[in-house]
Amino acid sequence: MNEMSIEKLASELLTVDRDRLWNSLMEQGRIGETEKGGLNRLALTDLDRQVRELFIRWCTEAGCEVSVDQIGNIFARRAGRDNSLPPVMTGSHIDTQPTGGKFDGCFGVMSGLEAIRRLNDLKIETIAPIEVVVWTNEEGSRFPPCMMGSGVFTGQFDLDSTLAVCDSEGVSVGQALQSIGFAGERPVTGHRASAYYEAHIEQGPVLEDEQKTIGVVIGALGQKWFDLRITGVEAHAGPTPMNLRHDAGLAAAHIMLFVNQLALDHAPHGRGTVGCLELFPGSRNVIPGQVDLSIDLRHLEAEVLETMVQALKTEISRIEQQFGVSTELKPTADFAPLAFAPECVAAVRGASESLGYSHLDIVSGAGHDAIFLAEIAPAGMIFVPCEGGISHNEMERADADDLAAGASVLLNALLASAGRGA
Structure with missing residues (x-):
């Protein structure tokens, strides 16, 4: 092979086929497409079946061996020179929120498939096999909990108990x-x-704000979720003086303000959200006697996250005294902060630099299947910008060039971990 051919091969290796990746994303995005251009493709529905079958067809055409496990995770394996070696895995999910977008999860799956297709184009053999995975029910919209398939795969959730979980229709x-x-x-x-x-x-919105193409994900925020019930006394809004009320709604409002300030006090990695709020009896002229709300606290450092939790509990006790209410706080989720494997982070950062993409070390604030996979193998993540930072929304948008850049980084990271044959 002459010098020009070697240079051409190296150049081709570094990048994926941008248009093929985009077209795959758009074709899968027609299954469950909404009027606003997003996706409504809940886990284990007929629409989910259709996109799963499309993925399997594409993987089979790419020469992969496909298998499905007992929780419905799909594994598409491209053979390596030594198939006795454990595979290098990549993947994400293809189920969506009821008003989701075409890129959340789907990009991770399609970029893995594109990496395999590109290796095929260039007739590159890897030493270890490469496996692209579709994880079942990452969103948790139809069946709780989220990250179900990867959770069962890694032993975080029991298979039989998970199979017995029911949706709202039973x-x-x-x-x-x-x-x-x-x-x-x-x-x-x-x-x-x-x-x-x-x-x-x-x-x-961080990558877009910083005008960076690649986010080198160094870790993920720890998460502690709670359900809080505040019980006061419902009473008529007119005859009941302000100083004699036991207003559960007012107590809830103070808790919401506290959660927000708690996160601000622990910047830059603090997060605090009340995402669900339900007042009883829900009548405009009745003082709320009961409020149910969710609380989501996050931070990168375990000790700081625990400090935030203790501060929340102290504030709830104070609120009980101030407003004459009682409370019940129930933990609903607990994810420890995670640092991704240094070798995987280095592979992502190195690929970004070699390809000439601007990049930024970043922390994931959301839950991803990679968080569970990190419990059983070295793991890393690659972020690309999304317009306005908007996701879990039909208006979710991403640029084709950015997506191709992220997939190209993935391709090189996979090759670095799997090893390249002669």
Whole structure:
């Protein structure tokens, strides 16, 4: 091979096929497309079945061996020179929120497929196999909890208990898997991986604000979720003097303000959100006697996150005294802060630099399947910008060049971890 051919091959290796990646994203995005251009493709529905079958067809055409495990996760494996080695894995999810976009999760799956297609184009053999995975029900919109498939795969969730979880219509996960034909036979645990990478839109505004193409994800915020019930006394809004009320709604308002300030006091990695709020009896001329609300606290450092939790509990006790109410605080989720594997972070950063893409070390504020995979293998993530930082929204947008850049970084990171044959 002459010098010009070697240079051409190296140049081709570094980047994916931008248009093919975009076209794949747009084609899968027609399944469950909404009038506003987003996606409504809940987990284990018929629309989910359709996009799963499309993915499997594409992977089979790319020469992959496809298998499905008992929770419905799909594994598409491109053989390596030594198939006794654990695979280098990449993937994400293709289920969406009820008013979701075309890139959340889907980009990670399609960029993994594009990486395999590009290796095929260039006839590049890897030493270890590469596996692209579609994780079941990452969103948790139809069946709680979120990140279900990767959680069962990594042993975070029990298979039988998860299969028994029901949606609002009383349909269980197991029944839904059977109905769409994706109750696989492959065991859900015991599958080794040498590394795991996940490409994703940022779902936040930092990269766009900093005008960077690649987010080198160094870790993920720890999360502690709670449900809080505040019980006061419902009473007539007219005859009841302000100083004699036991207003659960007013108590809830103070808690909401406190949660917001708590996060601001622990910047830059503090987060505090009240996302759900329900007042009883919900009548305009009745003082609320009961309020149910959710509380979501996040931080990168475990000690700081625990400090935030203790401050919340102290404030709730104070609120009880001030407003004459009682409270019940129930934990609903607990994810420890995560630092991704240094070797995977280095592979992502190195690929970004070699390709000449502007990049920024960044922390993930959202939950991703990579967080569970990091429990069993070295893991890393690649972020690309999304317009306005908007996600979980039909207006979710991403630039084709940015997506191709992220997929190209993924391709090189996979190759670095899997090893290139002669």
